[in-house]
Amino acid sequence: MKPIYFNIPAPLLIVMDDVGWWSGEDSHLSNEPFRTGISRNHCVNDYTAIAELAKMTGTRIQAGFVLCEWDRENILRNVPSSTWMGGDWDNSKHQGPWLDEAADVIIKNRPHIEIALHAIGHEYWKHPGPFSRAEWADMDGVMRPASDIVAHTEAFRKIMEQNSLGDFPTSFVPSAFKHCFGAEENGITPILKSYGINFISNPFDATVWEKAPEDPAFGIDGGIPFVNRGRGLISWKVIDASPEGIYWDGPICGLHWPNILNPVPEENSLTVECWADYLNKNYVRSKDRVMAKDSIDCWTQLLCSKKLPISLTDSAAVLDFSKLNAGRYPYLGKTFRIKTDFEISLPLNPSVLSVKKHGLLLFEYEIGIGSELENLTIRF
Numbered sequence: 001m002k003p004i005y006f007n008i009p010a011p012l013l014i015v016m017d018d019v020g021w022w023s024g025e026d027s028h029l030s031n032e033p034f035r036t037g038i039s040r041n042h043c044v045n046d047y048t049a050i051a052e053l054a055k056m057t058g059t060r061i062q063a064g065f066v067l068c069e070w071d072r073e074n075i076l077r078n079v080p081s082s083t084w085m086g087g088d089w090d091n092s093k094h095q096g097p098w099l100d101e102a103a104d105v106i107i108k109n110r111p112h113i114e115i116a117l118h119a120i121g122h123e124y125w126k127h128p129g130p131f132s133r134a135e136w137a138d139m140d141g142v143m144r145p146a147s148d149i150v151a152h153t154e155a156f157r158k159i160m161e162q163n164s165l166g167d168f169p170t171s172f173v174p175s176a177f178k179h180c181f182g183a184e185e186n187g188i189t190p191i192l193k194s195y196g197i198n199f200i201s202n203p204f205d206a207t208v209w210e211k212a213p214e215d216p217a218f219g220i221d222g223g224i225p226f227v228n229r230g231r232g233l234i235s236w237k238v239i240d241a242s243p244e245g246i247y248w249d250g251p252i253c254g255l256h257w258p259n260i261l262n263p264v265p266e267e268n269s270l271t272v273e274c275w276a277d278y279l280n281k282n283y284v285r286s287k288d289r290v291m292a293k294d295s296i297d298c299w300t301q302l303l304c305s306k307k308l309p310i311s312l313t314d315s316a317a318v319l320d321f322s323k324l325n326a327g328r329y330p331y332l333g334k335t336f337r338i339k340t341d342f343e344i345s346l347p348l349n350p351s352v353l354s355v356k357k358h359g360l361l362l363f364e365y366e367i368g369i370g371s372e373l374e375n376l377t378i379r380f
């Protein structure tokens with residue numbers, strides 16, 4: 001008997017920008033960066049909040065970090081375009097025990113927080129003079145000089161090292177969403193690739209297009225998966241935001257750090273619980289959606305939900321892998337998930353994790369990509 005429901009659900013990955021500021025002051029009117037605008041300093045609790053939300057929704061949140069205020073050795077004096085102080089950069093007021101404490105939370109919660117490359121100072125300074133937007137590219141998507149891109153990226157790596165924050169990121173979120181897709185050798189992707197970046201997300205309506213993407217939800221930019229963040233449904237300025245009445249129909253839930261924080265840090269958990277309830281109700285328990293476990297899972301599940309056609313009969317489902325094979329898409333993971341209301345027996349000896357969840361069966365299947373598998377038949 002045919003199942004009533006059999007589907008490869010579309011993923012949702014939380015990408016949260018502007019994590020890493022210690023000052024919460026938005027000082028862009030006085031030539032300092034657009035920070036988070038929360039009316040207090042950030043604190044260790046604000047990092048715990050990210051980890052808690054990730055744990056409660058079974059995901060690894062991609063946190064786009066801004067790292068200038070983590071600089072323990074004032075190395076950014078040597079990268080004057082990265083901060084408002086230029087060659088006089090002095091970060092002493094943000095150097096204190098909270099750096100170790102927050103680093104500890106981030107490292108202990110590595111399965112729940114992914115550090116993504118977002119910015120050093122977020123904007124681009126020419127001294128003397130006001131900053132222009134943004135750090136990696138200008139308003140037309142034209143990349144900053146390659147030497148600056150490399151210097152900023154190196155500074156990000158060194159500041160991570162100063163703070164023992166782990167390996168260099170594999171994901172990139174352009175600051176202020178200034179990015180040109182398809183710029184190839186004239187763009188930022190060759191540099192990002194040399195640093196191991198394998199995932200970029202940006203709102204497609206903010207992207208400058210040198211060529212068209214393959215799909216409204218994704219493209220491949222210089223060999224790197226490029227995923228549509230969609231429209232900003234919640235402003236970066238909203239502190240303690242409510243998700244009720246909002247729905248992210250694309251693969252990315254694009255947020256900014258203060259959206260899930262409370263003006264009173266000790267009450268962050270109230271805001272986080274509200275977000276977790278919303279995400280569990282609308283995505284974890286939904287038939288046609290699933291929370292991405294991490295960035296690669298988001299990419300893989302997205303491709304499978306779009307490029308893995310299913311033929312459903314009374315006795316079987318046949319999944320056609322031909323569009324995914326032959327290395328057509330880079331950096332795919334090994335598993336994807338199926339949601340169905342039916343007990344199924346999987347062939348080919350897969351690593352089956354069948355979990356009964358909220359009345360739906362969630363199967364995880366080891367993908368046949370890269371093998372010669374063309375079809376997968378699942379019998380009911």
Ligand SMILES: [Zn+2]
Pocket residue numbers: 017018118122175176
């Ligand atoms: Zn940002």
